[in-house]
Structure formats: C-alpha cells, structure tokens
Amino acid sequence: MPSFKLTYFDVRGYAEPARILFHLAGVAFEDKRITHESGDWEKMKDKTPFGQLPVLTVDGLDIPQSAAIIRYLANKFGYAGKTPEEKAWADAIVDQFKDFMNSFRQLIMAQRAGKSADEIAKISSDVAMPARDSFFKIIEDLLKKSKSGFLVGDGLTFADLVVVENITTLEKNKFFTASENPTIAALREKVYAVPAIKNWVATRPDTQF
Amino acid sequence: MPSFKLTYFDVRGYAEPARILFHLAGVAFEDKRITHESGDWEKMKDKTPFGQLPVLTVDGLDIPQSAAIIRYLANKFGYAGKTPEEKAWADAIVDQFKDFMNSFRQLIMAQRAGKSADEIAKISSDVAMPARDSFFKIIEDLLKKSKSGFLVGDGLTFADLVVVENITTLEKNKFFTASENPTIAALREKVYAVPAIKNWVATRPDTQF
Numbered sequence: 001m002p003s004f005k006l007t008y009f010d011v012r013g014y015a016e017p018a019r020i021l022f023h024l025a026g027v028a029f030e031d032k033r034i035t036h037e038s039g040d041w042e043k044m045k046d047k048t049p050f051g052q053l054p055v056l057t058v059d060g061l062d063i064p065q066s067a068a069i070i071r072y073l074a075n076k077f078g079y080a081g082k083t084p085e086e087k088a089w090a091d092a093i094v095d096q097f098k099d100f101m102n103s104f105r106q107l108i109m110a111q112r113a114g115k116s117a118d119e120i121a122k123i124s125s126d127v128a129m130p131a132r133d134s135f136f137k138i139i140e141d142l143l144k145k146s147k148s149g150f151l152v153g154d155g156l157t158f159a160d161l162v163v164v165e166n167i168t169t170l171e172k173n174k175f176f177t178a179s180e181n182p183t184i185a186a187l188r189e190k191v192y193a194v195p196a197i198k199n200w201v202a203t204r205p206d207t208q209f
Numbered sequence: 210m211p212s213f214k215l216t217y218f219d220v221r222g223y224a225e226p227a228r229i230l231f232h233l234a235g236v237a238f239e240d241k242r243i244t245h246e247s248g249d250w251e252k253m254k255d256k257t258p259f260g261q262l263p264v265l266t267v268d269g270l271d272i273p274q275s276a277a278i279i280r281y282l283a284n285k286f287g288y289a290g291k292t293p294e295e296k297a298w299a300d301a302i303v304d305q306f307k308d309f310m311n312s313f314r315q316l317i318m319a320q321r322a323g324k325s326a327d328e329i330a331k332i333s334s335d336v337a338m339p340a341r342d343s344f345f346k347i348i349e350d351l352l353k354k355s356k357s358g359f360l361v362g363d364g365l366t367f368a369d370l371v372v373v374e375n376i377t378t379l380e381k382n383k384f385f386t387a388s389e390n391p392t393i394a395a396l397r398e399k400v401y402a403v404p405a406i407k408n409w410v411a412t413r414p415d416t417q418f
Contacts, residue, residue: 049301049347050301050305050347051343058294061294063294063297063298063301064301064305065300065301065304065305066304067300067304068297068298068300068301068304069297069301071297071300072293072294072296072297072300075293075296076293084281084284084285085267085270085272085281087281087284088272088277088278088280088281089272089277091274091276091277091280091281092258092259092272092273092274092277092278095274095275095276095277095307096259096273096274098304098307099311102308102311134260138258138259
C-alpha cells in the first residue's frame with residue numbers, strides 16, 4: 001500500500017466518508033486535522049491544489065475535492081459499486097447530495113453572516129427545507145426499491161457513507177429526525193452496524209459538523 | 210455495444226461533453242432533445258430518476274446526473290484518465306467546475322428572476338466574477354504545469370471537455386474573452402482540433418447555452 005495522508009479540518013464534514021473507508025479497509029493513514037485556532041490553515045492554504053480542504057496525499061501526490069478523494073479510495077478498496085452501471089449510480093447519488101448541500105448551505109451561510117431572523121426564515125422555507133425534502137425523497141425512494149437495503153446494488157458503497165454521514169450532521173443540527181424518516185434512519189443503522197464502522201463511530205472525535 | 214439514449218434539453222449545457230464523447234468514440238447514440246415549447250418535459254419529469262435532465266439510458270437503465278454520465282462514458286471509451294490517480298484528478302477538476310457553476314449560476318438566476326440592476330451588479334461583483342476568476346486561475350495554473358497541454362496526464366480526458374464546453378458558453382454570453390485568457394483558449398483550440406470533435410463542433414446545433 002502507498003502512504004496516505006488525509007488533511008482536513010477537525011470536523012467530520014466532507015472528509016468523514018474517506019476516513020470511514022480507511023477504517024473499513026483496515027488501511028493505515030495519517031488523519032491530519034487542522035484547527036482554526038492554530039493558524040495552520042492560513043499558512044498552508046496556498047500550497048493546496050485548489051486552496052481548499054480536504055486533500056488526500058498519496059505517496060506525495062496531492063488529490064483535492066472530497067468526492068474525487070472518496071471515489072478514488074472507494075475504487076481502491078472495493079466500495080465504488082460492482083459494475084460500471086453501479087459505479088455511475090453511486091456517483092449520481094453523491095452528485096445529487098452535493099447539489100442538495102449547495103442549496104442547503106445558503107442557510108448556514110446566512111446564519112454565519114448574521115442575517116436577520118426574517119431573512120434566515122425566508123432562506124430556510126424557500127431554499128433549504130425544499131432542497132432537503134426533495135433529497136430525502138430521492139433517497140427514500142431508492143431505499144424502498146432496494147433489495148439489499150443499501151443505496152446501490154447488493155452491498156455498501158461510498159454513496160451510503162456520504163448520505164449516512166450527512167444525516168448524522170443534519171440530526172446534530174436539528175434538521176433530521178430519525179422517527180420521521182425511518183427508511184433513511186434504517187440505512188444509517190445498517191451502515192453503522194458494520195463492525196469496522198461501528199468501532200470507528202464509537203471512538204472517533206465527536207464534532208458538531 | 211449497448212443501446213444508448215441521451216435525453217437533455219435542446220442546449221449544449223451539462224450534456225454536451227457526453228455528446229462529444231460519443232462522437233469521439235464513434236459510438237452511435239440517440240441524441241434526444243426536449244424543447245420547452247413541446248411540453249414534453251412536464252410530462253416526463255416525474256419519470257426521470259431525480260426529476261432532472263440529462264439522463265443517459267443504457268439498454269433501458271436510466272442514469273442521472275451529468276458528471277456521473279460523463280464519467281461513465283469516459284471510462285467506457287478511454288477518456289477518464291490512464292491511472293487511478295489521473296482519474297481522481299479528472300474528477301477533482303470536474304467537481305471544481307461544478308462548485309464554480311453553483312456560485313456563477315446565482316447570477317443567471319438573479320437575471321432570470323428579474324432582479325434590479327443593482328442587485329444583479331452586486332451578485333456579479335461579490336459572487337459570480339470572483340468564482341469565475343478563481344476557477345480560471347486553477348485551470349491556467351494546471352495548464353502551465355502540463356507537459357501535454359491537456360489538463361490531466363498526457364492525453365484528452367473528460368475534464369478537458371467539461372472545461373472547454375463551459376468556456377464556449379461563457380464566451381457566447383460575454384463572460385470569457387480568448388485574448389485575455391490565451392492559456393485556456395489554447396486548450397480549447399487543442400481539443401477542438403481533434404478530428405472527430407472538430408467535425409461535431411462544426412455541424413452541431415448552435416445554441417446560446
């Protein structure tokens with residue numbers, strides 16, 4: 001195996017599915033976490049390929065963009081889908097997730113920018129909640145048609161990891177309620193029951209995002 | 210070869226790199242174009258996997274999401290990158306493009322929503338132009354380091370197609386000027402000089418987007 005270093009902030013966020021893939025495959029990696037307090041990010045930003053994190057470093061080669069990183073590891077470790085068509089479907093679900101997050105983050109940005117309660121309520125009702133609800137419907141419909149209980153084919157793929165980690169973050173921030181979304185909650189239980197994942201989830205740093 | 214149908218609106222947009230890949234590989238496909246006037250989209254929307262186009266249909270299996278479709282075809286036809294690391298880099302560039310477009314489209318949405326000239330100017334200067342300029346810088350820096358003149362490795366990948374088609378659309382809408390961006394313009398010349406692409410570009414429907 002090559003040497004792997006995953007550099008990200010000290011949150012689960014966009015990098016957590018990559019961390020889970022390493023634990024699932026039992027492959028050692030450096031889990032490098034940058035804290036805002038350290039000032040390290042300002043120093044290293046211009047040295048990253050796109051001025052962003054996460055970055056995966058494989059034997060010295062930097063790879064940027066979370067979905068590219070996760071897909072790369074999923075292909076290497078056998079969690080990308082079993083056929084070209086399954087791989088395309090896993091990719092499509094991850095892209096749909098990214099589109100949802102691009103709408104949803106407008107709410108987070110408005111909150112961070114200290115916009116008025118009225119403005120935040122409007123972004124929530126006009127943009128963020130409709131985006132969440134239509135994404136949830138897509139995921140629920142896929143799960144209802146699934147014979148395996150996973151999103152693609154008959155086994156775990158990185159698409160399951162991306163969706164499940166996002167659900168955990170939404171729940172921590174009061175945007176997901178397991179009892180109201182039992183189908184999606186069942187996917188998370190199934191994924192978190194995989195022994196290597198269960199062990200990592202029980203011991204990993206507990207972060208809000 | 211399986212039977213392929215690509216369904217999209219009557220524009221280049223997010224589907225054009227897929228069309229180019231078919232022409233490049235010399236593989237027959239149905240280039241199904243939905244016009245807004247026909248009312249066909251309203252009728253078929255609920256039957257698509259995610260309520261969106263493009264959709265690629267492969268022997269009856271629908272695959273949604275443009276990047277997933279383009280990557281699937283690129284892998285099938287040999288334009289996804291030659292190594293796992295090249296594939297990850299092509300993916301990363303396409304994801305960076307998508308992030309740029311998610312910012313840039315706020316300008317298009319504001320124009321379509323009939324916002325005031327002041328609001329549009331503010332979105333342009335605060336969001337769309339900075340997003341464009343930082344994306345262009347990433348692409349230029351990659352091209353300056355490239356030995357082949359392509360974005361990834363020593364040959365054409367779907368990342369080149371995605372960037373080049375976007376440049377063509379930005380230019381048609383006065384957001385790209387070849388003389389001001391010679392490095393990116395040179396990539397487009399190189400890609401459009403490939404005989405199968407040259408032929409398609411010369412004969413394809415000429416659309417604004």
